[in-house]
Structure formats: C-alpha cells, structure tokens
Amino acid sequence: MAKITMIEAIAMAHGWEMQHDPRVVVIGQDVGANGGVFRATAGLQQRFGKDRVQDTPLAEAAIAGMSVGMATHGLKPVAEIQFMGFLYPALDQIVNHMSRMRNRTRGRLTCPVVMRMPHGGGIHAPEHHSESTESMLCHIPGIRVVCPSSPARAYGLLLAAIRDPDPVMFLEPVRLYRAVRQEVADDGQALPLDACCILREGSDATIVTWGAMTIETLRAAAELEKRGVSVEVIDLCTLSPIDIETILESIAKTGRLVIVHEAARNVGVGAEIAALVAEHGLFDLQAPIRRVTGFDTVVPLFQLEQEYIPSTQRIIDTVQLTLTEGA
Amino acid sequence: MAKITMIEAIAMAHGWEMQHDPRVVVIGQDVGANGGVFRATAGLQQRFGKDRVQDTPLAEAAIAGMSVGMATHGLKPVAEIQFMGFLYPALDQIVNHMSRMRNRTRGRLTCPVVMRMPHGGGIHAPEHHSESTESMLCHIPGIRVVCPSSPARAYGLLLAAIRDPDPVMFLEPVRLYRAVRQEVADDGQALPLDACCILREGSDATIVTWGAMTIETLRAAAELEKRGVSVEVIDLCTLSPIDIETILESIAKTGRLVIVHEAARNVGVGAEIAALVAEHGLFDLQAPIRRVTGFDTVVPLFQLEQEYIPSTQRIIDTVQLTLTEGA
Amino acid sequence: MKCRPNNIWPVNTVPEITPAWHNSRMRNVAEFKIQYRQILDPRGNPCAPLPAFAADADELRRMYRMMVLVRIFDAKCVNLQRTGQLGTYPSCLGHEATHVGVGAAMLPEDVLAPVYREVGTQLWRGVTMGEMLLYWAGDERGNDFSQPRHDFAWCVPIATQTLHAAGAAMAFQVLKQPRCALAYIGDGGTSEGAFYEAINLAGARKLPVVFVIVNNGWAISVPVSAQTAAETLAQKAIAAGIPGVQVDGNDCIAVRQTVAEALDAARRGAGPAVIEALTYRLSDHTTADDASRYRGEHELKEAWNLEPMIRMREFLSRSKLWDAAQEGNLQQECAEQVETAVRMHFQQSKPGSDAMFEHLFAQLPVHLQEQRATARRYAAKVSGH
C-alpha cells in the first residue's frame, strides 16, 4: 500500500464514492480539467465524465444554491469552495436553505450535500486565502462541520460526510494537504462522524484541538513529555455537533484543559468547548480553562502568519501555566 | 418630554446625527418614502432629501458593498438590512472588506459604517424573520456588535455607533421596538460602546443577557426576589468586544453565573462569556455556568416561537438549580 | 406603471448624454430585441391568434375557475389575518392570470420554485388551501405538500429559489429526466445577485429551467424604476445569453402559452428562458404593509382597469362559454370550498415542541435529545398538559 498525502486521500475518497454511488456529483471552480487548485479532484473528470464532474461559473452563492436543488432532486453534490475565504457569498444558501430544508419541509425534501473547502493558513498564500472561520458554520443548526487531521482521517471522514443524509461542511487544513504521507487503504471504510479521536493519551492535562493545529499540539505534547508532563491530545474531528462526552471523560482524568485553535479566539469553537466544560465538568477542573488561539485580528498577510498561528511554544507555556494553577 | 418607543428613539437618533453631521447618509430597502418597514427611518427622507436617504435596489451584498465605498470616500453610511435573516448575502462584504479595510490599507482607508438590522423573534413574523445570529458577527475581527435593550439605550448607543470611526453592527430586538415607552431626551448624548450596563444589582447570582431577553430576565429576577434570591442582571450592550471586567466583578461578588440569550446555544455569544469566566474567574465560581438559550434548532415558525424563546420560568429554574449546586 | 404595454420605454432611447462611442466607427457584434406578447386585450378581445389549448372549452373554464377560487381564497386569508387568525399574509390580488397561466403550462413532473405569493400556481399543481393556511399560520407542516411532493416550498429569502430551480434542472440534466424546473421571481428580486447567478448558470449549462419574473410594479415601497435602469426586466436574460420575452401578465392565455412554449423548448434541450409577466400588485405588499404611504391612488385605479378576471370572463362570455348563471354558481362553489378548508384548518391541533427537533437531521444528535427534553418540560408548563 502506497503512502499518500491528505490531498491524495481526498481525491481517493471522491473516486471510491463516485464509483459506488452514481448519485455523487462533483462541482466547483476548476474541479474539472484542472483537478482543483490543490488537486483534490485530480483525475475525476477524466474518470467519471463531464456530467459528474462539473466546473461551475465563478459564483459561490450559485455553487451552494445549485447544490441545494441538485440534492433535493436526486443527486448528492460534493461541492468545492476554492478557499474558505470565498465561502461567505454561499453562507446565505447554507444558513437559509441547506441547513433547514429537511426541517422546513418536514422531511419531504433533504440536502445530502458536502461542501469542501481549504481551511486555515500557513502556506504563504495571498490575502483572504488563510481563513479559519469554522465557528460561523458551527453556529448554524442543521449542518455538521468536520475537519480531518491526517490522510486516513480525511479519507474516512469524507466518505462519512458524503454518505450522511444531511449537509456537511468539510474543512481541509491546507497546511496538512501535503505535510505527511500515510498508508491509507482504498477500502471504502468511513469513519464515524460526531466523535472525537484521542491522538495521544495522557494524565496531567487535556488539550483539545483540530485540523492543522494538531501539528503544533502534538509537538508540544512530545516536548512536555520530555519535561515529565503527560498530555492527552484530543482531535475534535467533528466540530459541530461536539462529542463532549469524550472531552469530559478526559478532564475527569486530567483536571486541566487547554484548547488550541487557529481561528480567532472571540466566539471561536474553543469558547463552546470551554462553556460545555464549565457547565458539565466544572467540579473536575483544577485550573482555569485556557485557550491558545489565533488573535482577534484579521489574519495577517503571510509575513506575519507565523506570528498569528499559535506556536508550539505558546502551547507548551500555556499547559505549564495551567499546571501551576489551582489545586 | 414625551415618552417614546425604541423605534421612535432610533428614528430620533438618526435625525439628530443627520442634522449635525452632513456626512451621514441612510440607505436600505424601503427606508425612503416608506420610512422603513418598522418605521425606523420615518420622516427622514422628507426632512433630509433623497440624496441623504436612499432606497436601494433589493440587494444586500450591494448595500454592504456600497457602504464600504461610500465610507472610504467621505460619507458615513447608516444602512438598514430589513431583517437579520437577510443579512447573509452581505456577510462577504462585512467579513472580507468592511471589517478589514482599515487594517489592510494600514489606516489609509476606513469604514465608518453602521449596519442596522431587526434582531430576534417573538412577533409572529414569517419564516426567516426571527434570526438572532449575532455570534457569527461577533467572531469577525475588526467590527463591533451592539444590541440595545431600551429606547434610551437605543438612542445613545446608535449615536455612539454612528460616531464610531469603525464599522458597527447594530442589532435591534424586534420584540422591544414597541414594547415599552420611555422618556428620551433628544440631546445628542451618546452612550459608551464596549461597556456592559448593570440593569439590577444583586448578590446571589449573576445573569448576563442582552436585547429582548432582558424582558424575561428581569421578570425572572423580580420573581426570584420574591423568593428571597437576589440576582444581578447585566445587559451586555456591546456584544463584541465584550466588557468582561464588569462581568468578572459581578461574579466575584455572586459566585454564580447564568447566561441568557435567544440565539441557538452552540457557539453562541454565551459560550464566549462562559469561556472568559472559566479562564479569568474560575476560582470565583461556586457552581457550574449555565446557559439558558434558544435551542440548536432552526428557529421554528411562529406557532412554536414561544417554545423556542427561553421563558421566564426556564430562567428562574436555572438560577435556582445553580443555587443548589456547588459550595 | 409597468403593467401597461404602452408605457414601455420607446425602443432605443438615447439618453441626453452618452459616451461618445456611438459616433465613432464601430462594428456591430451582437444584436438583441425584446418582444412583448398579448393575446387577449384588457376587454377580453383576442388581439393575436389563439393558441391550440384555447380550443378546449373545458380547459379555459378550468383556468377561469381557478382564478376565481384564488381570488376568493386570497380575500379570505387577508380577512383571517385582519381578525388575528393568520400571520402576516402576502396577498396575490391581481396576479391570478399569471399564477394560473404558469400552473396550467407546467407538467405535473416539472418542479416549481415559488416565492411567497403564487397561490394560483400552487393550487393548480395540487397544494391544498389547508397546507397554505398552515404555513401562513406559522406551521412548517404547511410545507409538507401532499402533492406535488417534489415542488420546492415557499421561499422568503428573495431570489434564493432561482438557484434551487437551476440545481434541480441540473439534476434532471445529469439524470437524463425529461423534466423542467420553473422559478418565480419578483421585479424587486431581479436586483439580487442570486437571480443573475441563476440565469447565467442556467445559460452556461443549457439547463431545463424557466424563470418567470412577475413584474407587479413594486417591491414593497420601491417601484421598478428605482430597482433598475433596464427598460424591461426581460432583457436581464441577455446578460445570461438566453432568450427573454415580455408577456401581458394579466392575460392568462398569453401567459400559459408563452410559458408552455419555453418549457417545451427547455424540455427538448434548448436551454433556459426568462419570461417577464407584466401585472400589478393590487393589494398592499402584505397585511403588514400600508401602500398608501408610498403609492398614488391614481396608479392603483388605473391598474384595476387592467385586472385579469374581467378579461378572462368577458372572453369566455363572448365566446359563449360562460354565462351569469354559471358565474353565480362558481362564486358560491368557490366560497364554500374556501370555507370548508378554513373550517378544517381550525380543527387542526398545534404542533408540539418536538416538532422543532423531529426533522432537523435524519437522526437527532445526542445533545439535541437533551434540548428536546428541556423543550418538552417547558412546553408542558406553557400549555398546561
């Protein structure tokens, strides 16, 4: 089994599902002959034809809106938004229709749609190409938000997302697209949605994170281990709804929680995790819940992106601070 | 001094500021001859002419986008979005331009824009007319989000918003538009932004809320007082950035926090407040932080809106639960 | 007033000042024209050849019947709202010819993407008055049409439905189904980017979808002249490279024929079209609106002279297909039908709090089960059972 990158795993998941489910149709800007600007849909048009892999006009509202109509009338669109920073024109369709079609028609019409998009920064991309505004999506009732952190999880979670009968926003961390290679079997095995994934067990503190920040977090955990600190690392995987049980169990064990995300802090997904723990796990907490996040600033152009994205050092320092606090 | 409703206070604030600042221009759908579907701009076109009070074509992205261009080139647009549920097509311009114009041009071009919009439900309005998705706005760096809870605060905060040199989203709770009358002096006095407002002092528990939910919250506080429970009620007023100091001071006194908002719970603004307290006020907390919010469902059509909007009883019960918990 | 064909801008108007380029040596590369169709004049006299379906007297009577039913039902809804028994309601007074004409032109397997005013089309296609009453009474069950199951539900966020229609058409194209989608949009709605994206996408992919612009002169308080400088709304089609045409929207026969032709062509692979139906909003925007604040009485009075019912009735009478007795019976029949629907509507029980959770996802996530329990607890307290 060849080792593949996350972008290859994503293309592979598309291929498997299109092969096995004729309703799956891929749409987006440059997904056809070009195979996607990151190559997530490479080879699909050649393999499945122009009907099932269609370049759309340059219009995000149209991509989301037509996905709604395609999904209600017999197809399962997997739509690519070229970068998360260009998702905003599509939000109206996502909030006002995709997320509530099933509800507002009492189940008569449904929206099995996957909207995929590159997420986050760190690759020296131009302005507006480094957004991680998942929290805006997570606030929308009626959709799921998923974010993989490895080639294998990208493959399994994307399959799960496509098979899900409801809309899923699938956020792909650009920093991870080609960061590592992993053996991934093309076996059509989906991974569960709505479930966290424990990347590393530990007993002194819990770190919850997702997507590309798993890199710095795992590095921090490794470094902390050298210093005698045992950190449990939880990858959220599905950002909405949150699998809070797994997190609470971990905190019951460690008593300390640090949340790490690349997005701005204010009303980020980290806030929801903290709030859930402050409600359901308060008496397990031995120290304040700390968040290590992007700043509440505009994501800077790339000269400063390393200053913006939380560093391994910031995570280490915050965990250590947490260990000095409280009981 | 006549007693006026919130909607009249809003029209009055427009009038004052347009009279005193010739750069202020009002735009939106039906804001002209019709004076706004809620009458927030009643009489302004007659008074200030068609150049300064302009009906726009039916296009929210255009309203936000033209506001950007107007603001960078000498005007101070005050734009009405007819309902918050129709804000979404405008989000792209708000996130990608309005909020970051100052930052991305290093202060060369700026966006003194106010976007006003009716917020929340409770008036038996049609589908999509009862949204309270403030948390999506609060996550955007570079803008302020403000929500008044009385005629006087609407007047003072709207003046402050218009005078602010940066973009402000001004959310107007529809349930409050005509709920109460209050004496409001037309004296051009603005209220401070970025500051909470304590509506009622108390010592046993703190409730933080904003907008229309101040109604049920104050009712709950009054009822609890009868039962011997003293509740401090804080009106957030500016939802982003949050004046956390005032909240922390209150919790230092009461040791208990309940957050009440109409919006869905998941990644709502309540989550951010809880997260801030779980970081900076953890050791003051004697009980879990509880949130009483709208459900993580689509806002239902109006037959069920009373089941959706948190009731006075739910608030009372939650405060009492909190009092039984912990130390 | 857009509803009067004579008031359409003169062809090729040259504004006082224009860029000088029209004086310089240039080559024409594309030419377009927008045409207008009327079959019955305002007095019900045919002013163009009658289409084939007009040879079927039963069919004509069926159309007229539906127009009458719509008008009576519409008046009832306004009344129910005024007496606090229905939520805000957008009357379709004056739109009957357009709405029934479109309904009659569509095939059952086609898909309708309505806005919020198209009672006539919905009724024709099988949506019941009971379902409509439910929706405007604030109950999602009103969107669960017993038929046609595949039609989109009412759509409040302006212009968004045009993209759904394009998407459905895309599905028909991919799945090789000989079906069409039809999206309504208002004059105001044509200012939204979504509308343009939809027609442009439909053109680029030659999708089987027809867009019907109901130009009723107003978008709440904003007249068409303030929405756009375009002389016609049909010409919006030119931006998408697709055919566009105007039709007298108060002429049910012309509407039906024009829409049928467009659907037929689309179904045979010719791609999309835009049809602008010129009619007039004889009512306030909704029951929450007061049009006297912004609209002159004179204009309204003139518009009444062109309204669609008289025209159809006169045409039928003159063709000896209709008489006063039939009219009397019909009015009574429709009134009874409406009363029955209303009576049954009020017999329905209110939805329970579970309704908020039931159809959010195919399967309710765990944290929502807790919230459902909370909702039940407090709903019980509210309604006392």
Place this chain on the structure above:
Amino acid sequence: MKCRPNNIWPVNTVPEITPAWHNSRMRNVAEFKIQYRQILDPRGNPCAPLPAFAADADELRRMYRMMVLVRIFDAKCVNLQRTGQLGTYPSCLGHEATHVGVGAAMLPEDVLAPVYREVGTQLWRGVTMGEMLLYWAGDERGNDFSQPRHDFAWCVPIATQTLHAAGAAMAFQVLKQPRCALAYIGDGGTSEGAFYEAINLAGARKLPVVFVIVNNGWAISVPVSAQTAAETLAQKAIAAGIPGVQVDGNDCIAVRQTVAEALDAARRGAGPAVIEALTYRLSDHTTADDASRYRGEHELKEAWNLEPMIRMREFLSRSKLWDAAQEGNLQQECAEQVETAVRMHFQQSKPGSDAMFEHLFAQLPVHLQEQRATARRYAAKVSGH
C-alpha cells in the same frame, strides 16, 4: 478564443431549438446592439480614425514606455516568486495595453478599484513597484499607497470591488464631486452576483462609475464559454440598462479612447458604462498554476500573434516616433528601474507583530492589548530578539 474579433459569435444566432414564440405575432419593445472597436490592427495599422490624444507624440511614447516597464517588472516578479523571494504572483503578461490604456484615460482624482493583476494601471496612477512588491511579499504596507491615497487596494475576493466603486461613485454623487470611479473585473468575475448588483445599482442611480471587464479568455482553468452563454460580456450591461461596448484590449489606443469617453460621459452625469476589453492571459493564472494542464498550446501561440507590445511599437515606428536605438535605451532604463526597486524592497525590514493590531480599530480595545502583548512575547521568541 475571445481575443480575436473574428471569433465573436455571429449576430443573432438562432439556436437549433428555441421557444416557439419567435414565430408568433409579437411586438418589439426594446432593441440593443453591442459594438466592437479597434483603432490599431494587430500589425499596428490604424483601422479607424485616431483619437485626439494620438496627436501628442510624447503621450504615445509615455504609454508605450509604461507598457515596456510593466512587462519587465512583471517578468521580474515571476522570477522572484520562482526563486522563493516573493509569494504567489498573478502575472499580467499580455494585459499591458488594457491596463495602461485605462490608466491613461483616468484622471488623478478618479478612483480605481483594481483586482490583482492591473500593474499597468497602478503604476500609471502612481503606485510604486516597491509597494507592489511589498504586497505580493505578504505585507499589508503594500496597500498603503503613497499615492493615489484614495484608490482602493488590490482585491482578491472576486467581484467585491465593483460594489466599492459603485459606493465611491455614490459618494461623489452625494457630495457633488466631479469624479468617477472605475472598477476592473475579469471575465470569470462577471459570473458573480456582486458584479451584476454593482452594474444594476450604478444604472439605477446613474452613478459616475465605469466597469472594465478584462476578458482574457480564462478564469484559472475555466474558459469564458463555460462561464456564460452570453455572446459578449459587454452585453451584461443590458441587464442593468446601461451602455456596453467591446474594445480590442490589445490596442492601447482604442482602450484609452473608449474608457476616456465613458469616464467623460459619466463625469457629466450620463451614468455608468461597461467596457469589455478583449485580451488574453499569456501567462499561467498565477505562479501557483500550471496552465498546460487545461489549455492547448495552439491557442496560446495564436494569442501571442495578437499581443499588445508589437502593435504599439510598430505603430510608433511607422509613425516615425520610435526607432531601434530608443527601444534599446528604454529596455535598459526600465530594467534598471526595476532592479533598483527590487533592491530597495529587499532592504526593508519585516513588519513586527504589533502590525497585526495597529490598524484593526482606530483605538485598540482592551482585550486586544493583552493579545498584542502575547504576540510580542512570542514574536520575540520566534525571531530571537
């Protein structure tokens, strides 16, 4: 290939199947035509009367000079990116005539809303190469133009800038300033709803704004034919009820004259216009793209035959305004100018972490002061000072 006038669709093409309505009795209510202008043919021969500014030899040489500078600077930027010294860069190779023509047509007090490729217009208006290098090197200071202070910055989210231009034009109208805004947009960009909303709004309010569509044949890998069924992009103007025209975008003289006429009319109150400049993207989309994946070599080769530099140089030579010696000097001069700019660029220091906070608000809110301190602390650790 849209850049060749001969390839424009035949006028009034009737697709195989169309709605039958073109056969029935209808009345024309509006007619439109789209015209095409070229002044210099691809070999630099005038094929239409020369505009007044062409009598000024210095001005013509100034335009040509700028085109040459742009091409050399552009090549340098691509090179810097390839060697890891610049971020992703969108080359403007082939667009020089359009960009310089537009720049020369505008007045300094007008406002430009660029996209991301219009080096020629920016340079003409006073933005420096240093500022451009800064921006593409990932530094916001590149948007802080020393002049023109009132121009909009580069704009990556496609089509959004067209609304800013309309807004600025609205400000000029309200403030009674005799200024115009000019927005660029690409062929792909015309599919975005925002573009249509902008032209429609501009038309409805008769705003002093000109929209220049740079039709370079491609939007990354998507050809114009897949963006829209419209025969021309100029005809998008018809949907907004405003004038639209095509111009040969490789003909700097035609572009300048056409844009100047539109700006002049707009400044005098005639309202907006749309100009489609037909050119070709001779480069990859950006340095991150590989056009060979989706674009045929033959097409590219043909496009090179029409490129704008030769045409202008041939015209100047034939008019005895330019010779080989001048050309040699110019090339050297420009190369040196570019080298100097690059050298100075590399002397600049990296922004500090405070730059993230400095211009977020007029005054930094309290909680951001803490975050600024955090950023400082870790920035210090990262760069070691």
